[in-house]
Amino acid sequence: MPESARTARDTLRETLVHLGGAPLQGGLYVCANAWEPYVxxxxxxxGAHGSLTLLTTTDLRRGDTQEPAELARRLWPLQEIADRYHRLGRIARPRLARxxxxxELSSSALLTIAVELAAELTRAMEPDPLLPPQLLxxxxxxxxAREQIAQCWAALYERDQGEARPVLFRLYADITREAADRATR
Known part of the structure; x- marks a missing residue:
């Protein structure tokens, strides 16, 4: 993209990282998931579509590294992401126990727990590129950690009977629905 479109270029680069991309070099990003429609x-x-080039490959090598899990370790901050999930688990465990x-928990206590869980889940998931399990x-x-959050969410829904569920938290219900279904079976 030309220098005159710097703002759009920078915004697109931020979007690519937010979608799980990792920068390889000067404007070249890689993602382990199908992201083309979102990009x-x-x-x-x-207004940058005319400058966009998309390429898919199953043959990526960086230097001498070509093993997929090792490439993932080098391209994404997996330890930082893991540390965020460890923190999420430490936050979720006592809330799940409660x-x-x-x-008895009041509506305000349930809402407080929901906000705490939502904040920590967001903190953990925002930098997570959601790589396939074979790359982790x-x-x-x-x-x-996501299973614990799903259990918390299922317990929260059971406890509050819909009274303290702001619309905002529907986002988190979508994220944890599958794990919540497994947790309640």
Whole structure:
């Protein structure tokens, strides 16, 4: 993109990272997931679609590194993301205990727990490129932390009977629905 479109270029680059992309070099990004429709939509919105080049490959090498899991480790900040998920788990565990315990919880206590969980889930997931499991270290803390959040969300929904569920939290219900279904089976 030309220098005259710097703002659009910078915004598109931020969008690529937000969508899970990792910069390879000067304007070249890679993603482990199919993201073309989202990238094209962003480029159209920014008036940059004419400058966009898309390429797919299953043969990526950086230097001598070509093993997919090692490439992922080098391209994305997996340890930082793992640390955020560890924190999410530390936050979720005591809240899950409160939500599944016998003590009564007021609507304001339920809302407080929901806000705390939503904030920590956002903090953990925003930098996560959601790589396929085969590219992640095992065990991946994100899997367990998201399951704990889903259990919390299911318990929160059961506790509040819809009274304290702001529309804002529907976003988080979508994120955790699958794990919540597994947790309640």
């Amino acid at each position: 094209e939509e962003a480029a159209h919105r920014l 939500l599944t315990g016998p003590a 270290p095992r065990p991946w803390p994100g899997t367990r």
